[in-house]
Amino acid sequence: MSILTKEDLPAYTYEDYQHWEGDWELIEGIPYAMAPAPVKRHQMLALAIGSEFLPISDKCPYCDVLLDEDWKLDSNTVLKPDVALVCYDDNPNFISKTPEVVFEILSPSTARRDEGIKFERYEEQGVKYYILVYPDELLAKVYQHNGDKFKKVAECDTENFDFKDISCPFSFSFKKVFKRFR
Numbered sequence: 001m002s003i004l005t006k007e008d009l010p011a012y013t014y015e016d017y018q019h020w021e022g023d024w025e026l027i028e029g030i031p032y033a034m035a036p037a038p039v040k041r042h043q044m045l046a047l048a049i050g051s052e053f054l055p056i057s058d059k060c061p062y063c064d065v066l067l068d069e070d071w072k073l074d075s076n077t078v079l080k081p082d083v084a085l086v087c088y089d090d091n092p093n094f095i096s097k098t099p100e101v102v103f104e105i106l107s108p109s110t111a112r113r114d115e116g117i118k119f120e121r122y123e124e125q126g127v128k129y130y131i132l133v134y135p136d137e138l139l140a141k142v143y144q145h146n147g148d149k150f151k152k153v154a155e156c157d158t159e160n161f162d163f164k165d166i167s168c169p170f171s172f173s174f175k176k177v178f179k180r181f182r
Contacts, residue, residue, distance in 0.1 A: 013075050023068075027117055029076040034110075041135050041181070042082075042105050048177045049083045049103050049133070053170075056085070060168045063087045071095035079121060082133075087167040098125045100166040103140075105133045119143075123150045128166055138178040 011029030023034035038046075046067050053065040064086045071079045072094045081095075081102045089097035102122055104114040114132060122130045123145065130143045130150055139157050143150035154161055156174040163170055 011076065014072055014078055015075075017078055023080070024078075025080050025113075026076060026078040027121070032113065034080065038105075038107065042107055044180070045105050045133060045135055045177065046082050046103075048180065049105075052172050052177060053083070053085055056168045056170050060087070063168050064089065066095065066099075069095055071099065073121065073125060077121070079118060085166070099127055101129045101131070101163060102127050103131045103133055105135055107135075119150070129163055135181075138181055140174055140177075 009030060012026055012031055013029070014026065017024065017026045017031075020031070025032045025034060050065050050067050057063050057065050066081075066084045066086060068080055068082060069084065070093075071081060071084065073079065078094075081099065082105045083103040084095060084099035085101040086095050086097060086099045089095060091097075104110070104118065106114050119130065119132075126145055128145050130145075132141045132143075134140070137157075139155060141152060142154040142156060142161055144153045145151075157178060158175040160171045160173050160175070163172060
């Protein structure tokens with residue numbers, strides 16, 4: 001009995017992806033279901049994180065704070081970050097420029113993908129900051145791109161973190177984000 005390889009699987013494109021029902025990601029032509037739907041805590045955390053970004057988007061008309069938006073990397077890869085800060089991207093249909101900051105809120109069904117394949121894709125694409133949020137622990141691990149790869153620069157639960165070296169530098173309060181859940 002032979003083991004299936006990636007080449008044995010059907011490959012899908014963005015054109016195929018646009019016709020699918022439900023929430024999906026497409027990574028190197030392989031579909032990943034985003035089911036089950038995120039739980040209430042996940043959604044509330046995403047909203048709290050997005051709200052922390054609002055002062056930036058109010059100050060800079062070129063910065064967009066996007067929740068659960070498609071990021072089309074190429075014709076066979078579409079990722080859907082939980083929260084992304086994107087600057088100077090005028091595409092109205094999907095994220096077409098590398099986000100400067102990406103947050104992923106881990107769940108049992110997505111943790112392996114968020115810590116593995118998505119971590120690698122975000123690193124390859126040069127996302128400046130990648131934050132993995134662990135909702136059960138109320139902890140965030142902050143990774144900064146050093147020009148070559150991600151380096152963990154902080155673990156935050158009640159701290160402020162200063163996002164530097166981005167189009168609109170700002171201070172982010174993890175205390176505010178996690179406050180409701182303590």
